[in-house]
Amino acid sequence: MSAMTTAIRADRVAKAFLSGKVRTQVLDGLSIELMSAELTLISGPSGCGKSTLLAILSGLERPDAGRVEALGERVWELDRAGLQRFRLQHLGFVFQGFNLFPALTALEQVMLPLGYLGLGHAAARQRAEAALDEVDLAHRRHLRPAELSGGEKQRVAIARALAKQPQLFFADEPTSALDARSGQTVIDILHRIARSHGATVLCVSHDPRLVTHADRVLRMEDGRILSDQRNPAAGPPLAEESSP
Amino acid sequence: MIALARKTLIYEWRRFLPATLAVAFSGMLLLVQLALVLGIFESASTYITRSSADLWAGYPGTQSIDLGRPISRDVEMRLLMDPAVARVEPFQWVDGDWHGPVDLGSVSVFISGIDPSPRGLAFADVIPPALRLLLQEPGAVIVDRADLPKLGIGVGDRAILNGVRVRLVGTATGLRALGGVNIVTSLATARRLNQGVDDPGQVAYYLIKLKQPAAAAAVARRLDPQSAHRRYAVWTAQDFSARTVRYWLFETGAGLGVVFMSAVVFLVGAVITSQTLMGAVAGSVTEYATLNALGASYAALSRVVMEQATWIGTLGLLLGGVLSALVLAVAVGQDVPVALSPLGVLVCAGLVMAIALVSGLMAVRTLRRADPARLLR
Numbered sequence: 140m141s142a143m144t145t146a147i148r149a150d151r152v153a154k155a156f157l158s159g160k161v162r163t164q165v166l167d168g169l170s171i172e173l174m175s176a177e178l179t180l181i182s183g184p185s186g187c188g189k190s191t192l193l194a195i196l197s198g199l200e201r202p203d204a205g206r207v208e209a210l211g212e213r214v215w216e217l218d219r220a221g222l223q224r225f226r227l228q229h230l231g232f233v234f235q236g237f238n239l240f241p242a243l244t245a246l247e248q249v250m251l252p253l254g255y256l257g258l259g260h261a262a263a264r265q266r267a268e269a270a271l272d273e274v275d276l277a278h279r280r281h282l283r284p285a286e287l288s289g290g291e292k293q294r295v296a297i298a299r300a301l302a303k304q305p306q307l308f309f310a311d312e313p314t315s316a317l318d319a320r321s322g323q324t325v326i327d328i329l330h331r332i333a334r335s336h337g338a339t340v341l342c343v344s345h346d347p348r349l350v351t352h353a354d355r356v357l358r359m360e361d362g363r364i365l366s367d368q369r370n371p372a373a374g375p376p377l378a379e380e381s382s383p
Numbered sequence: 384m385i386a387l388a389r390k391t392l393i394y395e396w397r398r399f400l401p402a403t404l405a406v407a408f409s410g411m412l413l414l415v416q417l418a419l420v421l422g423i424f425e426s427a428s429t430y431i432t433r434s435s436a437d438l439w440a441g442y443p444g445t446q447s448i449d450l451g452r453p454i455s456r457d458v459e460m461r462l463l464m465d466p467a468v469a470r471v472e473p474f475q476w477v478d479g480d481w482h483g484p485v486d487l488g489s490v491s492v493f494i495s496g497i498d499p500s501p502r503g504l505a506f507a508d509v510i511p512p513a514l515r516l517l518l519q520e521p522g523a524v525i526v527d528r529a530d531l532p533k534l535g536i537g538v539g540d541r542a543i544l545n546g547v548r549v550r551l552v553g554t555a556t557g558l559r560a561l562g563g564v565n566i567v568t569s570l571a572t573a574r575r576l577n578q579g580v581d582d583p584g585q586v587a588y589y590l591i592k593l594k595q596p597a598a599a600a601a602v603a604r605r606l607d608p609q610s611a612h613r614r615y616a617v618w619t620a621q622d623f624s625a626r627t628v629r630y631w632l633f634e635t636g637a638g639l640g641v642v643f644m645s646a647v648v649f650l651v652g653a654v655i656t657s658q659t660l661m662g663a664v665a666g667s668v669t670e671y672a673t674l675n676a677l678g679a680s681y682a683a684l685s686r687v688v689m690e691q692a693t694w695i696g697t698l699g700l701l702l703g704g705v706l707s708a709l710v711l712a713v714a715v716g717q718d719v720p721v722a723l724s725p726l727g728v729l730v731c732a733g734l735v736m737a738i739a740l741v742s743g744l745m746a747v748r749t750l751r752r753a754d755p756a757r758l759l760r
């Protein structure tokens with residue numbers, strides 16, 4: 140496994156939203172570092188700015204001020220096409236909604252982004268099958284979203300992001316639409332991705348139940364990080380978990 | 384590459400059906416209205432298209448066959464002298480006034496005087512040799528079956544045409560003229576009907592049969608005197624018929640009507656199709672946004688939408704083609720004049736595809752809503 144290194148560094152990022160005449164300063168000079176090979180959870184109440192922070196770190200929303208360096212790249216200094224390419228090559232996303240195409244089977248959902256990466260059909264299929272296997276859905280790969288449960292759909296969404304083999308993996312409220320059991324499965328999969336792929340996984344959620352499953356927990360309120368704790372007991376050790 | 388556009392189209396076919404139908408019906412409307420208008424105006428050139436002449440000689444600048452003016456008798460000799468010419472046949476053109484046995488008042492008609500011999504060129508496609516021979520009887524006339532009620536006459540009945548007694552010896556199909564009834568007689572009878580002119584034997588046209596029809600264009604150029612003061616001109620049958628149709632299309636404003644109607648159909652088709660496509664894009668906007676977050680560019684997503692539009696266009700085209708064929712078959716069965724040219728069909732097909740593609744382009748704009756930052760709210 141790759142050693143832990145700093146994968147993302149945000150430096151005094153700020154973001155305000157204007158709704159009507161009211162200006163809300165969501166983030167005001169927030170700095171943060173995220174390490175590879177671990178699952179970082181940002182936990183906090185709704186509206187405290189978690190998603191905004193995730194969007195800024197992942198190149199989806201431009202900050203008003205500050206700098207984001209991801210994998211040594213100054214994200215917000217890239218042009219549109221450069222940013223697009225950066226996301227394509229290095230980033231994976233999972234959202235609260237599963238956002239699967241109704242017409243595609245699980246396997247096709249996962250293969251789809253690989254086509255944009257330039258992979259051929261056979262290679263894409265192989266990678267997609269491996270990713271589905273990793274989220275324990277190999278046996279459901281020919282089913283469409285309508286035939287899958289919520290938890291299974293979220294796992295397909297994870298596999299879709301995972302098959303790209305991203306170094307940076309972002310999850311925004313990935314368990315909010317799920318029951319407790321499915322939610323736990325999902326967070327465990329995210330945890331495993333960090334450990335076994337050495338990926339930097341950032342999960343933001345208001346769900347307090349996830350706290351025990353993360354390697355590192357940042358508590359956020361009102362756009363500020365209140366605490367930053369490592370969680371040595373998070374998840375079982377890797378060796379026990381993923382022996383083939 | 385996963386065929387997202389096609390798979391979505393098949394899986395969510397109900398969603399795309401309205402667009403496909405809109406395209407198909409637009410295509411059918413475009414094609415059928417064109418076929419109807421062309422059908423009506425092709426009948427203006429019936430005299431030309433249903434005759435087997437390769438070339439026509441007539442008064443210079445004649446825009447439409449019904450505007451023919453007498454030309455000199457010695458044209459016939461001059462045409463016959465050319466070695467490429469196999470046969471030259473006079474074709475008379477006289478306006479007529481018809482009084483049938485049933486009193487319907489007077490009906491304004493066109494009289495075509497043709498050579499009644501079995502080898503005659505005029506209306507060779509419509510009047511079989513046996514029927515043609517009947518015209519040798521003085522005062523014998525033939526009309527289109529569909530014109531019988533208008534003339535108030537049956538086969539064997541007598542009528543008065545330009546004050547001369549005539550007898551209907553038979554009917555044919557395909558003699559209908561635009562703006563009047565077409566009465567076919569022999570050249571001799573036509574001469575008797577052509578009253579009040581200095582030389583009743585002077586005809587408006589000469590029909591020319593060539594030894595080699597393929598050389599028509601070249602021979603027409605050679606036979607035409609080409610000077611500004613020429614007293615007759617020579618055209619290929621194709622040119623003359625096209626000119627006649629064009630004259631009627633624009634003289635009556637029907638051509639403009641077709642263009643206007645096509646624009647309306649195009650607009651309606653594009654509005655419905657684009658609405659459907661936009662709805663489909665809007666319905667999948669979070670999925671598209673997720674793909675965008677994962678690195679699929681806006682251009683790549685646009686291609687998916689345009690591919691869907693192309694499929695809808697193709698399916699609509701096929702369905703529209705079938706519908707048009709059915710409607711036109713019914714029209715033909717009901718003696719409604721319809722006609723199509725390959726160019727017309729091609730233009731309609733192009734317009735149909737354009738409806739789909741323009742709609743696709745409009746739907747692509749809906750993709751702007753596929754902003755991945757919105758997935759976080």
Ligand SMILES: Nc1ncnc2c1ncn2[C@@H]1O[C@H](COP(=O)(O)OP(=O)(O)O)[C@@H](O)[C@H]1O
Nearest residue numbers: 156157158165184185186187188189190191192
């Ligand atoms: N695009 C936007 N326009 C206006 N206000 C926004 C926008 N995005 C977020 N906000 C506001 O910013 C604050 C933080 O939002 P968010 O980062 O989504 O919080 P969280 O994910 O922690 O629930 C909220 O008050 C929200 O209403």
Ligand SMILES: [Mg+2]
Nearest residue numbers: 189190312759
């Ligand atoms: Mg949020």
